[in-house]
Amino acid sequence: xxxxxxxxxxxxxxxxxxxxxxxxxxxxxxxxxxxxxxxxxxxxxxxxxxxxxxxxxxxxxxxxxxxxxxxxxxxxxxxxxxxxxxxxxxxxxxxxxxxxxxxxxxxxxxxxxxxxxxxxxxxxxxxxxxxxxxxxxxxxxxxxxxxxxxxxxxxxxxxxxxxxxxxxxxxxxxxxxxxxxxxxxxxxxxxxxxxxxxxxxxxxxxxxxxxxxxxxxxxxxxxxxxxxxxxxxx
Numbered sequence: 001x002x003x004x005x006x007x008x009x010x011x012x013x014x015x016x017x018x019x020x021x022x023x024x025x026x027x028x029x030x031x032x033x034x035x036x037x038x039x040x041x042x043x044x045x046x047x048x049x050x051x052x053x054x055x056x057x058x059x060x061x062x063x064x065x066x067x068x069x070x071x072x073x074x075x076x077x078x079x080x081x082x083x084x085x086x087x088x089x090x091x092x093x094x095x096x097x098x099x100x101x102x103x104x105x106x107x108x109x110x111x112x113x114x115x116x117x118x119x120x121x122x123x124x125x126x127x128x129x130x131x132x133x134x135x136x137x138x139x140x141x142x143x144x145x146x147x148x149x150x151x152x153x154x155x156x157x158x159x160x161x162x163x164x165x166x167x168x169x170x171x172x173x174x175x176x177x178x179x180x181x182x183x184x185x186x187x188x189x190x191x192x193x194x195x196x197x198x199x200x201x202x203x204x205x206x207x208x209x210x211x212x213x214x215x216x217x218x219x220x221x222x223x224x225x226x227x228x229x230x231x232x233x234x
Contacts, residue, residue, distance in 0.1 A: 057083055057098075064105060073113050080106035092129035099130050104138040111142065116149050140174025141184050143167075148191060161198060167191050 064079035083102035092099045103126045110118045123143055127134045144167040151163035171188035178184060 057086065057102075061101060061105075064109075068105075068109060073109050076109045077106060077113070080109065087129065092126075093131075096130040096132045099126070100133055100136060100138065103133075104136075104142070107138075107142050111145060116146055120146050135177065137174040137178035137181060137184060140170045140172075140177070141181070141187070144170035144174065144184075144187060144191075148187065161195075164191055164195055164198075168195065 060079050060083035064076045064083065067073070067076035067079060080102055084099070084106060087095065087099040087102065103122065107119050107122050107126075110122065119142060123139065123146070127139065133139055147163045147167035147170065151160045151167065154160045154163065168188065168191045171184055171191060174184045175181070175188055
């Protein structure tokens with residue numbers, strides 16, 4: 001038996017080599033399992049935080065909507081500002097649809113509070129954070145409303161016409177994106193009607209002025225001189 005197979009294995013320390021290798025594989029497997037558990041727990045914790053944050057965000061939107069329904073516009077502004085806050089970084093560009101659900105209701109509240117300057121600032125800021133919002137009908141609608149309000153507040157006729165044409169352009173763009181939006185359609189037709197009346201009045205004034213100038217020319221134009229009588233001869 002001493003010269004058999006088993007003694008030869010013992011003599012070459014075969015069992016001890018196998019044992020050490022088995023032990024190393026067992027240790028690596030342990031660490032691999034531990035890393036997998038840590039990674040799984042981390043992923044679950046991260047998803048839980050994301051879902052919690054999303055739930056809080058939806059709650060802020062709901063609170064803002066309820067505050068508007070009860071006429072609490074100051075509180076509504078605060079709720080929508082809280083819902084908008086996460087999108088002030090790169091998230092606004094990555095999730096413009098979600099960003100719009102917070103920023104445009106906030107703009108509507110500010111407009112109803114008469115804060116036209118703040119509305120203009122918010123519109124510019126929103127398109128800076130998420131440029132794609134400039135193509136949305138809400139952006140055209142509120143931009144048109146700001147320009148229409150500025151036209152109503154202006155006293156210089158040229159500034160009024162300038163704001164009205166700019167408002168009409170924004171309404172037209174919004175109407176192309178949302179042809180069934182009756183608020184946009186009504187405001188666009190209103191501005192177009194005012195501009196048409198203004199153009200008709202302008203043409204009437206120009207025609208009147210032209211008629212007056214023609215009469216002035218007729219009155220003030222010097223009569224042609226009569227030739228002098230011929231001199232008598234002899």
